[in-house]
Amino acid sequence: MENDPALYIGLMSGTSLDGVDAALVALAPDAPPRLLATHADPMPETLRGQLLALCHADSVSFAELAAAEHAFCHLQARAVTALLGHYGIAADAVTAVGSHGQTVEHAPDGHGGGPPYTLQLDNPSLLAELTGCRVVADFRRRDLAAGGQAAPLAPAFHRALFHDSGEERMVLNLGGFANITWLPQDGGAPLGFDTGPANVLLDAWCQRHGHGRFDEDGAWAASGSVDPTLLERLLAEPFFHQPPPRSTGRELFHPGWLESHLSGGESPADVQATLAELTAASVAQGIGQLLGSRPLTLIIGGGGAHNADLCRRLAAHLPRATLRSADDWGWPADWIEAGAFAWLAYRRLNRLPGNLPSVTGAAGERVLGGVYAP
Numbered sequence: 208m209e210n211d212p213a214l215y216i217g218l219m220s221g222t223s224l225d226g227v228d229a230a231l232v233a234l235a236p237d238a239p240p241r242l243l244a245t246h247a248d249p250m251p252e253t254l255r256g257q258l259l260a261l262c263h264a265d266s267v268s269f270a271e272l273a274a275a276e277h278a279f280c281h282l283q284a285r286a287v288t289a290l291l292g293h294y295g296i297a298a299d300a301v302t303a304v305g306s307h308g309q310t311v312e313h314a315p316d317g318h319g320g321g322p323p324y325t326l327q328l329d330n331p332s333l334l335a336e337l338t339g340c341r342v343v344a345d346f347r348r349r350d351l352a353a354g355g356q357a358a359p360l361a362p363a364f365h366r367a368l369f370h371d372s373g374e375e376r377m378v379l380n381l382g383g384f385a386n387i388t389w390l391p392q393d394g395g396a397p398l399g400f401d402t403g404p405a406n407v408l409l410d411a412w413c414q415r416h417g418h419g420r421f422d423e424d425g426a427w428a429a430s431g432s433v434d435p436t437l438l439e440r441l442l443a444e445p446f447f448h449q450p451p452p453r454s455t456g457r458e459l460f461h462p463g464w465l466e467s468h469l470s471g472g473e474s475p476a477d478v479q480a481t482l483a484e485l486t487a488a489s490v491a492q493g494i495g496q497l498l499g500s501r502p503l504t505l506i507i508g509g510g511g512a513h514n515a516d517l518c519r520r521l522a523a524h525l526p527r528a529t530l531r532s533a534d535d536w537g538w539p540a541d542w543i544e545a546g547a548f549a550w551l552a553y554r555r556l557n558r559l560p561g562n563l564p565s566v567t568g569a570a571g572e573r574v575l576g577g578v579y580a581p
């Protein structure tokens with residue numbers, strides 16, 4: 208039937224490099240997106256090492272790039288196949304897979320005076336071969352070509368999921384990086400941007416000091432004390448004071464950036480506490496930039512939504528905000544971004560714009576992505 212929802216799969220592997228998320232989503236013109244099933248495949252350590260090396264490479268060989276892309280594509284294909292197999296769905300029942308790819312470098316304002324670029328490692332042709340599904344990919348570069356930042360792209364999906372005319376809502380993604388989306392109550396164009404690092408530095412510092420891959424519930428950060436001098440030095444980074452549109456990544460906020468601000472005498476737990484505070488303070492600053500101190504509902508998604516210490520810090524910075532998890536809307540906090548790329552694939556195939564110029568700064572709305580036949 209024409210009005211039956213179509214099935215799409217969104218594939219996302221974010222800046223935390225923790226794995227590939229695959230979300231099966233039902234999409235129809237007049238109904239909100241519905242999350243039907245999910246599957247996550249953890250990032251194998253070897254591939255994680257290959258990708259991290261690319262993220263921090265000054266120079267890289269084509270063979271290294273190809274090897275990482277090949278392994279990454281096979282991981283994505285396994286995630287799609289597992290999702291379909293687990294729920295007994297045939298590949299041809301899926302209208303398309305929306306593949307974000309793996310961001311290895313993001314320089315929307317150019318690098319050293321060069322042209323703007325954003326690089327997502329991806330091989331949609333191979334993915335189509337391996338899965339038998341139509342693939343939509345390369346979502347970011349059309350926005351970039353139209354003068355935009357190419358990120359964040361999820362705000363348009365945030366609007367589709369969470370807009371409400373009864374209250375001011377802000378959506379916060381706490382992934383490797385944090386980004387916010389304000390959904391004005393009056394239906395005006397959403398505003399939003401990347402506020403800075405979220406888990407990327409917390410994870411790196413935690414791993415470096417043998418506290419596991421990430422700081423479970425923020426317990427280690429909670430055991431330390433914020434170092435006000437260090438916090439002030441970190442917050443002086445010009446990115447935090449740039450007007451929107453703005454987006455960022457590992458090129459700026461990497462372990463070396465943190466090291467360059469340390470005096471050497473700090474206790475590791477205090478540094479972790481200070482990094483958590485940096486995330487909360489920069490998010491609060493970003494929200495203040497958009498909404499002042501008006502009351503709002505803050506809908507939190509991304510892995511950081513599980514970090515109790517980080518959420519406490521946010522609440523302390525935002526006394527007029529009601530903090531809620533995206534789970535309360537029936538869309539689990541961990542599955543918003545994968546859902547966004549299913550939705551963006553749907554937008555592409557229906558020739559609908561996927562970007563929000565009010566967020567990315569692009570010259571106009573654009574249909575995003577390229578299509579790879581099954």
Ligand SMILES: Nc1ncnc2c1ncn2[C@@H]1O[C@H](COP(=O)(O)OP(=O)(O)OP(=O)(O)O)[C@@H](O)[C@H]1O
Nearest residue numbers: 221222223382383384406421424509510511513514
């Ligand atoms: N229970 C928990 N306690 C603390 N932190 C957690 C917990 N669960 C997940 N996280 C954090 O969430 C991170 C993963 O978040 P997520 O998957 O949203 O990131 P991502 O999608 O890679 O990032 P981005 O949105 O920047 O692309 C982990 O690396 C970890 O730091």
Ligand SMILES: CC(=O)N[C@H]1[C@@H]2OC[C@@H](O2)[C@@H](O)[C@@H]1O[C@H](C)C(=O)O
Nearest residue numbers: 310313358359360361382384386544
């Ligand atoms: C270039 C890139 O991959 N950026 C990511 C990253 O992770 C969070 C934040 O920085 C956001 O700008 C974006 O991802 C989401 C999916 C977005 O485009 O909305």
